[in-house]
Amino acid sequence: MEGADRDARVVAPAPVGMPSADGNQRGATPDFRALFESAPDAYLVLSPELIIVAASDAYTRATMTQREAIVGRSLFDVFPENPHPGATAHRNIRASLERVRKHRLADVMPIQKHDLQRSAADGGGFEERFWLPVNSPVSGPSGALSYIIHRVEDVTDRRRIEDDFRLMLESLPCALVMVDRNGIMTLVDQETEHLFGYSRQELLGQPLELLLPEPLRAKHAAHVMTFFGRPDRRKMGAGQPLFGRRKDGSLIRLEIDLNPIETSEGTRSLASIVDISERQRAHEARARLAAIVESSDDAIVGLSLDGIVTDWNEGACAMFGYCSQEMIGASLALLVLEDREDEHPGLLQRLRNGERIDHFETVRRCKDGHAIDVSISISPIRDAAGVLIGASKIAHDITQLKRAQTALQRAKDDTDAVNRELESFSYSVAHDLRTPLRSIDGFSQALLEDCADKLDDEGRKYLGYVRESAQHMAHLIDDILALSRVSRATLSDETVDLSALARSVIARLSRAQPERKVSVSIQDGLSVHGDPRLLEIALGNLLDNAWKFTRNRSDARIELGATLQDGATTYFVRDNGAGFDMAYASKLFGVFQRLHGAHEFEGTGVGLATVQRVVHRQGGRVWAQAVVGAGATFYFTLRETTANT
Amino acid sequence: MSTLSTDKTILLVEDNPKDVELTLRAFRKSNISNRVVVARDGVEALDYLFARGAHADRPASELPQLVLLDLKLPKLDGLEVLRAVRQDERTKLVPVVILTSSLEEQDLMRGYALGANSYVRKPIDFVQFAEAVKQLGLYWLVTNQAPPPGGKA
Structure with missing residues (x-):
């Protein structure tokens, strides 16, 4: 097929030194045309004007062209540039050919990307191709340039394999750095850029020491010498912790494997670098945990x-x-x-x-x-x-704990037993002590009634004292029993409306003494958590006191409210009554302690002790402030519930 | 409303003779002149109610109009007496008022749980005590309609 078309199309003169192709001189002059066209490499012969004069079969195969379709046409018409932006093949080839024309020297070009236009029948568009072109001048007898031989090698496949390899390398989880005998970095991958924070441009051509911390730099050159003196696969650092220095100065713990590689340019060392900072931290954490476990x-x-x-x-x-x-x-x-x-x-x-x-x-x-x-x-x-x-x-x-628990349980059992005794004692007190009191009072009254005529005024007065004393003692017993009930009571935890509680106490007091005129102010919505019955006892005692100690005032005032003191909600009952001398404040909450004589204000001296016991059992504190003749204020706190904290 | 009738018996269960005397005095001063039978311990109280022992010659059908029951008693305490009274068909409807010194919550609760009709704490002040006894007498002997004798529930 080629032989048949060949003669018809060739219009340019035959290359110098090539005999005419139309000779049947087999055996005499070799058929140079046939030899040229059958050459195993891809050649194109161009006129100095860059018109295609001849092409080898290998060339037409490689460029998917027919000889008759290209001979006689301009090189750049036959192979148009891919309209893809950044395509530089035409420019580079033209420049190379220009150099050949000018210097008459062969010009070896680097790899060119020059895509081939597909015929419309094959779908149109361009097919990617990489070429390695060499342009060589051919001079005529006069020394003038007569042809340029344009030799190309299709390196597309090789280029693809290289690309694959590059992608493979770039995707490896370790940083790869190739170093030559002088310790200069000749190749770095993307991971190296990431790891050290330098761009490729900043690294290539620089000594590897750039990536090492100061103390290691000086020694490294010697290590490079050693490595190339006896190149083999090894781990860098000889078991010592190895650090790298990032561009920002921070240090990273590294593990580096060195591999000698023979390249066309001599032995290189390929360092694969892994950041083991994380692994090291995990290792240290494990070691720490192990130490904790051991200790x-x-x-x-x-x-x-x-x-x-x-x-x-x-x-x-x-x-x-x-x-x-x-x-x-x-x-x-x-x-x-x-x-x-x-x-x-x-x-x-x-x-x-x-x-x-x-x-x-x-x-x-x-x-x-x-x-x-x-x-x-x-x-x-x-x-x-x-x-x-x-x-x-x-x-x-938990042997010790168990022992302590047992001891505690025994102590609790003992306490419970004592408490049970106390309870039965209280019961006896309630019943047995009151009974003779009733007789004392009852028969004194009987005497007053039945024997009035046999008694003088003094005798009647004394019997009156006997009755008063019996009744006072009955109050004492009742109050002591109430105090003991407060201590023994099982606590419940409920929401208690202190304001409502106070209003009901005041209502009871008003009913008992309707003649009293007292201005009462109760803050609304004082809601607390605690045992409602104990709180009623405490608040009742405080309000009873306020009521009692204001009875000599025509402008009696009683107030219940809450303030915030040292971050704790503090409730207070304030009156403008008799008050007391703060010098005796420490005695205020003691059992049977009274700051007023019985002739001024009656009482048993148990009420405030009961208040204190209630407040303590509710996890709070109680204290008072007063001025003689100007009133008293009793403050108390209660255990803050989790909802409030 | 029936008038104050003296043929209605009051059973006073009380071991303390002075309290007995004070209670009787209080009845007198309130013009309550009903027959008062005194039992000095729990056993004696049940003997009377069930017409047995020292009271075996008493007609069992005649029940007191009111039982005033102290809690702390020799031999059988007040609550045990109450339980026995309520468990027996013959006596289960008899009005029983607990009259005691105790204000212990558990006594109140158990007293009511066992079927006491009232619970009154004896005041120390005799004037108050007399008033309480008077009110009790008037209420249970006059105001209140007792269950008919031998009546079946």
């Missing part, structure tokens, strides 16, 4: 799923008396007491079910045979895939 007083034990000990810390040694050599590989059943043997399989089963066991209290046997109380927590251990592989068991020695 714990608790026994921390690793277990396989069938109860075999895999880890045994110092705490376990100290607690159970077995050292780790004795226990690792042994069954933990060794620690189980005979009478608790049925307990162990159950725990193992729960462990195999992946259950957590929290603060399971039991008894374990030590090496020397003595039993200790322990609180055990067991947590499942899973591997990275989530598969249950064992358990960690933490045992805390």
Whole structure:
């Protein structure tokens, strides 16, 4: 096919030194045209005006053209530029050919991207191609340029493989740096840019020391010499921690593998660099955890799923008396007491079910045979895939705690017994002490009524005193019983409306003494948490007092409110009554302590002691401020509930 | 409303003779002149109510109009007496008023739980005590309609 078309189309003169192609001189002059066209490489012969004169078969194959379609046409017409922006093939080839024309020297071009136009039948557009072109001049007898040989090599496939390799390299999780014999970086990948914070331009051509911290830089040149003196695969740093220095000056922990590579330009060292800062931190964290485990007083034990000990810390040694050599590989059943043997399989089963066991209290046997109380927590251990592989068991020695608990329980039982006695004593007091009082009062009254004529005024007065004393003592007994009830009462915790409570107390007082004119001010919405009955007793006592001690005032005033003191809600009952001398304030809350004579204000001296006991039981504090003749203010706090904190 | 009738008996269960005397005095001063039978312990109280022991010759059908019951009693305490009274068909409807010194909450609760009709704490002040006894007498002997004798519920 080629032979048939050839003659018809060739219009340009035959290349110099080539005999005419139309000779049948086989055996005489070689058929140079045939030889040229069959040459294994892709050649194109151009006229000095860049018109295509001849093409080898390899060329037309490589460029997907037909010889007759291209010979006689301009090179740049035949192979138009891909309209893709940034395409430079035409410009570069033209420049190269220009150099050849000018200098008459062969011009080796770097790889050119010059895409081939596809015929409309093949779908149109361009096909990507990379070429390695060499342009060589051919001079005529006169020395003038007669042709230019344009040799190309299709390196598209090679280029694709290179691209793949580059992508592969770039996607490796380690930074790759190629260094020549002088320690100069000749190749770096994207990961290197990321890792050290430099751009490729900043790194290429620079010594590797740029990436090393100051103390290492000086020594490095010698290391490079050593490496190239005996190039083999090795880890850099010879086991010492290795650091790199980022552009911002920060240091990173590195692991560097060195590989000698033979390139056309000589031996290179390819360093693959991994940032192990994170791994190092994890390692240090593990080491720290291990140290904590070792230093714990608790026994921390690793277990396989069938109860075999895999880890045994110092705490376990100290607690159970077995050292780790004795226990690792042994069954933990060794620690189980005979009478608790049925307990162990159950725990193992729960462990195999992946259950957590929290603060399971039991008894374990030590090496020397003595039993200790322990609180055990067991947590499942899973591997990275989530598969249950064992358990960690933490045992805390609670022997002392148990002993303390037992002692505490005994003390509580004792106290309860005393309390029960106290209760029955109180009951007796209530019943038995009151009974004779009733007789004293009752028969005094009987005397006054039945024997009035036999008594003089003095006798009647004395009998009056007897009755008063009996009644006073009855009050004392009642108040003491109330105080003891406050101490013994089981507390409930409810929302209590102090304002409403105060209003009902004041209403009761007003009913008892309707003649009293008292201006009462009660702040609304004083809502607290506590035991409603105890709070009623406390507030009742405070308001009773305020009511009682204001009775000599025509402008009596009683106020209940709340303020914030030192961040705590503080309630107060204020009156403008008799007040008291602050010098005796410390006696105020003592049982039977009175700051007023019975001739001024009656009372038993138990009320404020009861108030204090209520407030203490409600987690609060009570105190007072007063001025003689100007009134008193009683303050109290209550335990703040969680809702308020 | 019936008038104050003296044929209605009051059973006073009280071990303290002075309290007995004060209670009787209080009845007198309130012009309550009904027959008052005094039982000095719990056993005696039940003997009277069930017409047995020292009271075996008494017709069992005649029940007191009112029982005033102290709690703290020798042999059988007041609450046990009350339980026995309420458990027996013959006496379960008899009005029983607990008259005691105790203001213990548990006594109140148990007293009512066992079926006491009232619970009155004895005041120390005799004037108040007399007033309380007077009101009790008037209410239970006059105002209140007692269940008919031998009546079936």
